[in-house]
Amino acid sequence: MTDQQSGRQPGRRQVLRGGGALAAAGLGGLGLTGLATLTGCSGSGGTGAGGSAGDPRKGRITVWSWQGPATELKALIPEFNKTYPDIQVTVEDIGNPAIWDKITAGLAAGGQGLADVLHIGVDYLPGYVERFPGGLADLAPLGATAHKDAFAAGLWQTVSPDGKRVNALPWEANSAGFYYRADLFEKAGVDVGALQTWDETIEAGKQLKARTGAHLLGIDKPASQPDAANFFQMLLQLQGAFYFDLEGRITLDSPEAVRAMTLIKTMNDAGLVSNLAGGWNALMSSLKRGTAAVLPWPTWFGGIIEEQVPGEAGKWKVRLPPAVRRGGPTAATVNSTHLAVAGSSKHQAAAWSFVEFALTRPASQVRIYRGKGIAPALLKAYDDSVFHEPSAFFSGQRKGEIFLDALKAPSPAVNYTADYARALKLVTDAQSKVLLKGADPAKVLAEAASELARQTGRKNVR
Amino acid sequence: MTPGATTTDGRGGGGSRAAATPAPSPAPAPAPARPRRRAGRSAPYLFVLPALLLFAAFKLYPIAWSFLLGLHRTVGGTETFVGADNYVRLADDPLFWTALRNTGVILAVQVPLMLALATGLAVALDSTLLRGRPVFRLGFFLPMVTGLVAYGIVFSVLLNEEYGLVNWLFGLVGVDPVPWLTEGMWARISLGLALTWHYTGYNAVILLARLQTIPAELYDAAAVDGAGALNAFRHVTLPGLRPALLLTTVLSTIGTLQLFDEPYVLTGGGPDNATLTIGVYLYRNAFTYFDFGYASAIAYALTVLVGVLGLIQFRLLGEKS
Numbered sequence: 137m138t139d140q141q142s143g144r145q146p147g148r149r150q151v152l153r154g155g156g157a158l159a160a161a162g163l164g165g166l167g168l169t170g171l172a173t174l175t176g177c178s179g180s181g182g183t184g185a186g187g188s189a190g191d192p193r194k195g196r197i198t199v200w201s202w203q204g205p206a207t208e209l210k211a212l213i214p215e216f217n218k219t220y221p222d223i224q225v226t227v228e229d230i231g232n233p234a235i236w237d238k239i240t241a242g243l244a245a246g247g248q249g250l251a252d253v254l255h256i257g258v259d260y261l262p263g264y265v266e267r268f269p270g271g272l273a274d275l276a277p278l279g280a281t282a283h284k285d286a287f288a289a290g291l292w293q294t295v296s297p298d299g300k301r302v303n304a305l306p307w308e309a310n311s312a313g314f315y316y317r318a319d320l321f322e323k324a325g326v327d328v329g330a331l332q333t334w335d336e337t338i339e340a341g342k343q344l345k346a347r348t349g350a351h352l353l354g355i356d357k358p359a360s361q362p363d364a365a366n367f368f369q370m371l372l373q374l375q376g377a378f379y380f381d382l383e384g385r386i387t388l389d390s391p392e393a394v395r396a397m398t399l400i401k402t403m404n405d406a407g408l409v410s411n412l413a414g415g416w417n418a419l420m421s422s423l424k425r426g427t428a429a430v431l432p433w434p435t436w437f438g439g440i441i442e443e444q445v446p447g448e449a450g451k452w453k454v455r456l457p458p459a460v461r462r463g464g465p466t467a468a469t470v471n472s473t474h475l476a477v478a479g480s481s482k483h484q485a486a487a488w489s490f491v492e493f494a495l496t497r498p499a500s501q502v503r504i505y506r507g508k509g510i511a512p513a514l515l516k517a518y519d520d521s522v523f524h525e526p527s528a529f530f531s532g533q534r535k536g537e538i539f540l541d542a543l544k545a546p547s548p549a550v551n552y553t554a555d556y557a558r559a560l561k562l563v564t565d566a567q568s569k570v571l572l573k574g575a576d577p578a579k580v581l582a583e584a585a586s587e588l589a590r591q592t593g594r595k596n597v598r
Numbered sequence: 599m600t601p602g603a604t605t606t607d608g609r610g611g612g613g614s615r616a617a618a619t620p621a622p623s624p625a626p627a628p629a630p631a632r633p634r635r636r637a638g639r640s641a642p643y644l645f646v647l648p649a650l651l652l653f654a655a656f657k658l659y660p661i662a663w664s665f666l667l668g669l670h671r672t673v674g675g676t677e678t679f680v681g682a683d684n685y686v687r688l689a690d691d692p693l694f695w696t697a698l699r700n701t702g703v704i705l706a707v708q709v710p711l712m713l714a715l716a717t718g719l720a721v722a723l724d725s726t727l728l729r730g731r732p733v734f735r736l737g738f739f740l741p742m743v744t745g746l747v748a749y750g751i752v753f754s755v756l757l758n759e760e761y762g763l764v765n766w767l768f769g770l771v772g773v774d775p776v777p778w779l780t781e782g783m784w785a786r787i788s789l790g791l792a793l794t795w796h797y798t799g800y801n802a803v804i805l806l807a808r809l810q811t812i813p814a815e816l817y818d819a820a821a822v823d824g825a826g827a828l829n830a831f832r833h834v835t836l837p838g839l840r841p842a843l844l845l846t847t848v849l850s851t852i853g854t855l856q857l858f859d860e861p862y863v864l865t866g867g868g869p870d871n872a873t874l875t876i877g878v879y880l881y882r883n884a885f886t887y888f889d890f891g892y893a894s895a896i897a898y899a900l901t902v903l904v905g906v907l908g909l910i911q912f913r914l915l916g917e918k919s
Contacts, residue, residue, distance in 0.1 A: 240885050267672055267888040358780040358869030360754075413780045414758050415866075421761045557886045568870040572780060587692070 192278075194222040195486035200239070201255035202232035204508040205307075205473070211507060212500055216493050223486045236260055243268040247480025252487040256304060258294055258472045259556055265303050266554035273477040275302040278488040283496050287513045291472055293549035304474035305495045309513035310434035311456070311542035312370045312468045315441055318453040318531060320348050320429045331458050334371070334399050337430075341408040344429055351410035352403060354419065354428040357571040359564035361415035362557075366470075367432050368567055371396035373468035375460050376548045379559040379588075384551060386596045388559060388585035389578070395460060397577035401570050409571070420444060432457060434470050435539045439509030442529045449529045456542055467545035472513060511539060518543075555592045562588050668894035677891070684895035694896065696871050697879040700786070704875075705854045708790040713846055715794065716801035721835065723802065724809045735806070738799030746796075750863025753792045754779065757864075782872030785865050789873050792860050797853070801846045808842030809835070844915040848908055855904050876900050 201209055206229035213225050228251065230238055235255070242250035243264060254272070256264065264271055280302040284292050291306040293299075321328045324344040331337045341352030356364035372378055377392035387393070403409050410428050412418040422428055423444050431437060441452060456466040475495060477487040494500050501512035502520045517523075523536030553559075562584040569575035582598075589596040668684055670677040688694050722728060723735050741749065756763050757778035765775040778788045812834065820830045836843075858877030861867055867874035867882075876896065884893035 237885055240888065244888075244890070263888055269676075358785070358865070360779070360866050360868060411760060411780060413760070414754055417755065418758060418761060421758075425761075427760075554888070557882075561882070561886075564868075565870050568868060572869055591691075 189273075189482055189484040190486055191483075192485035192489050193220055195483035196224040197226070197252040197481070197483050197487045197490060199225060199227045199253040199255070199475075199490065200230050200235060200251040201227060202230055202235050205255060205504075205510060206230075208504040208507045208510065209494060212494055212503065215500075215503075216490060219493065220486075220489055223489060225490055239264065242478075242480075243271040247271060247478055250478040250480055252478055252481040252483055253491055254476045254478060255307070256474050256476050258474070258550075258552055259560075261294070261304060261474060261476070262297075262552045263554040263556065264476075270479045272303050273479045273481065273484050273487075275305065275477060275488060275491075276300060278477075278485060279492070280305060280488075283492075286496060286516060288469060288515060288543040288547070289545075290469055290547045290549040291513050294472060294552075295474055297551075304476035305491055306472055306474050306513035307495055308436065308471075308473045308510050309469050309543055310436050310471045310511060311539045312374060312470045313432070313434050313437065313454055313539065314457040315431040315433060315437060315452060315454045317350070317426065317429045317448075317451055319451045320344065320350050320426070323348050328453070329455065333458050333462050333464075334460055337458050338399070338403055338406065338408065341403065341429075342406055345406075345408055348429070350426065351428045352408035353430045353432055354410040354412040354422050355400070355404075355567075355571065356412040356415050356418065357404075357409070357568060358411075358413050359568045360413055360418075362560050362564060363415060364412075365560055365563045365567060368396055368400060368563065370432060370434075370457065370468065370470055371399060371460055373470055373550065374457060374465055376465065378550050378552075379556065379563065380551045380553045380594070381597060382549065382551050384553050384594060386559075386585050386588050386592075386594050388563065388588055388596075389581040389598060392460075393581050394578045397567065397570060397581060399460070400567065401574075401577055404571050405574070435511040436509065438530070438535055442509075446529075450531055452529060453531050453533060454535055454538060456538065465545065467542035467547065469543065469547045469550075511543075513543075515543070553594075555588070555594065558591055559588055664894045664897060667891050668898055670891045672888070672891065680891070684892050685899070687892065688895050688899055693871065693874065693879060694876075694899075697874045697876045700871075700873060701855060701857060701875045703786065704790065704793070704857065705851060708793055709847070709850045709854055711790075712794045712798050713801060713843065713850065716798050716805055716846065717839065717843070719798060719802040720805035720809050720839075721831070723806055735803065739803055740799070741796045742800040744796070746859040747863050749796060750792070750860055753788070753795075754864050757788050779865055780869055782869060785869055785872050789860055789864060792864060793854075793857075796860075797850070801850065804846050805839055805842050808839055812838035840915065844911065847915060848911050851907050851911060852904055855900060855907070 199206075199209055206227050210227045213227070216225060217223070236257075239250065239254055239256070239260070242248060276296075281296075283305065284296075287306045288309045291309060295304045295306055296302045316328055318328070321340070321344060324340075324347040326340040326343055328340070331340055337352070344350055344352060353367070355367055359365070369378075372393055375392040375395070377387060377390055379386070379388050379393075381387050400409070410422060412422055423431070423441065426448075431441065433440075438454060442449075459466050475491045477484050477491060481487050494504075495512075495514060498514060498517040498520065501514050501517035502522055504510050505512060505517070505520075506522055512518075518536070518540045523540060524534055525536070526532045527535045566575075566577075566580035566584045569580045570577055585596050585598075588594065667677075669679060669681060671680045671683065672678070719738060723731055723738070728734065755761075757765075759765060759775055759777050759780050762778070764778070768774070768776065776784060778784050816834045816838070817830055820834050825833065856877050857875045858881060861873045861875050861878050862881070865873040867878045876899075880893050880896045880900070883889045883896060
């Protein structure tokens, strides 16, 4: 019987009860209870500071990775088991970006439910290390330091910021690339090989737009995904700059950052930037429809182009990006991924055996490169002929050599810090303001830098 | 009402059972009655105990822990007590206020529109003039069972400015492309459209259920009194729907305040935070920035907000009978 049917009005107590129920619903519905349960154990981060648990030749380990890399790691298992017959490996494809939430949840729960080996991007690694001390095992006692000089420049500092503790081992090293539709530029009468700076590229883009109708490049203007800032970040790194300096101070509105954002604004104001709102799907649609002539993406993206538009073999070429300032660098390692061992793993030594097998043996890395075009950080792997073969898709160019040159070039270490995600959000917001509302780059970046300082307590260097 | 009056079927209220026992029958021995009464008292508690334990373990404990967490901040990997700092920070956080404002706009605009639409829909689905009513009812309820992420992705594809179906159709009739997801106001409208598509049928079904309990005699009486369709709707249908309207309003308010899936999938909270909701901001702080203490503080602010709004709605809608 309802209150109305009985002719009664809800009393104060019932109203309060209703409010209480709503409040509980407010918590429950948001999954806060889960959040609290997870974080209830945070801080301790597991057992593994030592990184020496278990037998290096025996155990059952699980590996978390995503899509292509997971497939390649799975393919390595039979070979691995020839050397380590008593280590049983299970590779799980968690998916990207789902893997980040899953690792975060596991680390926050003190390592509960985490796999033994974790595939982690450079954008997450410092955050995990700082927020969950001991969440990742120290690989130094297991022998990681012996491989210190085996990887591309700058990467050891990423995995071992203090030079002692080793949080992970580098796997992929992606250099900034400049994939372009050679046929479109040819039609527009532009010699892409001769473009030395981005200013020259913008002028070429105007010619390209006028003669072919194609945009120079595309950006996810409303920043549907954090990837939207990839191009800005590339322009920053081509100047040896980043959101933070090596001391962790904020450099978000440095002259280099303002220069990078101004270049983007100039391109956009000239009508050269196609809008890739929606992120990845829009990027793939644009690629298939050929609406932009340049894809300023790193090494790994070459494989995606070949996969998505196989019919355009011979129309594509690749080079390193033009410099931001005349005579400046054209090489930058813009991102990397790594394999880490969970601090909570009971088989850390066995997990390390797998990590070492996969990442420090050229044969493993060559196999992975052949399978999915994943560019290794391991410099010795590049001795293999596969990196020096002409590519039929990229007009007979030796793509592997182009990126190898970039990896060998001096590349300053990049300090992502634990606050990279916050910085990235503020950057993408600033870029959206510039691209969609014509805001002044210097002003929005200064605001973003101040806000980042307020949120993180970090010092702002101007 | 006397206690005895309720015992005609022998199922009186627990407290009045002894008083209602018929006098003429031989008095039963008092000794066995007592243990039975005691057992009768504890039995309900035993029955609800498993649920209570589960509730305490998986709801109460995390709620309490979340409150404690809101008083801490992670510094160098350890939880440091900071008192009300997270709440002070919240008051001074422009993004929190942006999220609150966005959520408020959706609440003020989308929820009333959706409920008005749902009411109209419920009346239409209840009308005997409509043929094949079960098919329509099913059709309008189907969006509710669609996976949130799936429909979010479908909407983001449909509404894509350059490659979306909607703008392509607009182009066929000579309408310029609409920046559905790339301009602040349109992004909010897109979000509202997606929410309306998803939840209108659900609310209509609740209202429809209530609608069917309104006695036909009331409409007959209204007709005899000379009331037209509009007056009958105003004076019979709407008052009859009041409890269901209260329910749908409160549920929609809670749902809107906790809004997460749609903006997360459709716009990622953008462009430039135009569709950032409190739920998305909370999630980001916890799982992207690993700032669990601050996320807990946001959660508690949200809880207070939900409670206060719920109370207001109960007062405004609930007390008039």
